Amino acid sequence: MEVDLSKITLRPFKLEDADDFLLFAGDDQVTNYLRWQTLNSKQEALDHIKDVCIPHPWRRSICIDNCSIGFISIFPFSGEEHRFKANIGYGVAVKYWGHGIATKALKMAVPQFFADFPDVVRLEAFIDPQNLGSQRVVEKTGFQKEGMLRKYAYMKGKLRDMFIYSFLSTDLPANP
Amino acid sequence: MEATSVVQLDQTKAKDECLNLSLRPLQVSDVDDFMVWASDEKVTRFCTWEPYTNKEDGLNYIKNTVVPHPWFRAICVDDRPVGAISVSANSGNDKCRGELGYVLASKYWGKGIVTRAVKMVVDTIFVEWPHLERLEALVDVENVGSQRVLEKAGFQREGVLRKYFILKGRSRDMVMFSLLSTDYQS
Numbered sequence: 001m002e003v004d005l006s007k008i009t010l011r012p013f014k015l016e017d018a019d020d021f022l023l024f025a026g027d028d029q030v031t032n033y034l035r036w037q038t039l040n041s042k043q044e045a046l047d048h049i050k051d052v053c054i055p056h057p058w059r060r061s062i063c064i065d066n067c068s069i070g071f072i073s074i075f076p077f078s079g080e081e082h083r084f085k086a087n088i089g090y091g092v093a094v095k096y097w098g099h100g101i102a103t104k105a106l107k108m109a110v111p112q113f114f115a116d117f118p119d120v121v122r123l124e125a126f127i128d129p130q131n132l133g134s135q136r137v138v139e140k141t142g143f144q145k146e147g148m149l150r151k152y153a154y155m156k157g158k159l160r161d162m163f164i165y166s167f168l169s170t171d172l173p174a175n176p
Numbered sequence: 177m178e179a180t181s182v183v184q185l186d187q188t189k190a191k192d193e194c195l196n197l198s199l200r201p202l203q204v205s206d207v208d209d210f211m212v213w214a215s216d217e218k219v220t221r222f223c224t225w226e227p228y229t230n231k232e233d234g235l236n237y238i239k240n241t242v243v244p245h246p247w248f249r250a251i252c253v254d255d256r257p258v259g260a261i262s263v264s265a266n267s268g269n270d271k272c273r274g275e276l277g278y279v280l281a282s283k284y285w286g287k288g289i290v291t292r293a294v295k296m297v298v299d300t301i302f303v304e305w306p307h308l309e310r311l312e313a314l315v316d317v318e319n320v321g322s323q324r325v326l327e328k329a330g331f332q333r334e335g336v337l338r339k340y341f342i343l344k345g346r347s348r349d350m351v352m353f354s355l356l357s358t359d360y361q362s
Binding site for chain 1: 224309310334340354356
């Protein structure tokens with residue numbers, strides 16, 4: 001399959017994306033390293049879009065020809081001490097892996113997010129040491145690896161080590 | 177001449193190591209001792225708070241923050257508080273993690289007191305909190321003294337987190353340190 005990366009776009013989710021959403025959100029391979037539980041039905045997909053995607057401070061559908069094949073989610077922390085930081089997560093349907101789509105989408109999303117949230121100076125990503133594909137995506141996007149946080153948190157019931165990566169607003173290229 | 181000064185240095189070091197150190201809860205009755213370090217701007221340089229200027233604020237802090245705190249102890253020399261050390265708790269998926277913090281009156285700096293206090297905390301916290309897997313501490317990149325404390329106490333330096341924290345209006349790079357319950361057992 002050939003993928004023309006210039007056809008990748010980002011936009012908010014709509015209820016009409018439910019079937020496409022289920023294709024990746026219903027796949028264990030995609031949700032393996034996410035906090036989400038794998039979705040099981042179109043109704044769950046509709047509920048997730050309505051209750052999570054649409055009210056989310058910054059979540060975008062990764063689209064090819066306006067069809068949803070993945071998501072990028074950036075969540076600013078709350079509270080006076082933490083609202084200048086945000087956390088990024090993303091996923092792409094398995095059928096589209098290996099074409100540089102996630103990297104392309106992230107390279108589009110990061111400057112858009114910093115423009116939308118001018119108070120945020122630090123974007124961070126927590127990535128499982130076994131998730132090599134995702135490490136490559138963030139590294140190609142320009143995130144810097146800061147270290148490994150040992151036994152940092154529970155994910156789906158298991159205690160995990162996590163690589164921590166960051167992208168600062170000052171890391172953005174001077175010329176957009 | 178040289179031999180004499182070496183002997184004197186050893187005696188000072190031995191005296192420091194003999195300091196009668198203990199940890200105990202900090203009480204409202206300790207407020208005057210608390211004010212000694214809490215009002216010192218050398219001490220508060222890397223703290224999020226400004227030096228305390230009045231005893232009323234000190235009393236409120238002890239009543240409202242210290243007393244209900246999950247784990248807060250005064251660091252005492254001969255049973256008089258000269259600083260404090262605490263471990264914060266988290267909930268849910270972050271329950272495995274606690275954050276260590278400490279502060280010491282500047283007159284007592286350079287004697288290895290905080291290193292000893294940290295070791296005393298490490299000796300007890302994993303037993304008191306069996307769900308705790310990871311004790312972590314975040315230190316300003318410029319706070320070299322505090323980084324040395326953690327290294328001497330056996331913590332591992334995991335990396336520098338860029339612009340991780342806002343201290344008094346400025347974003348700061350912080351060094352992340354951790355000690356795992358499994359590090360401690362071995």
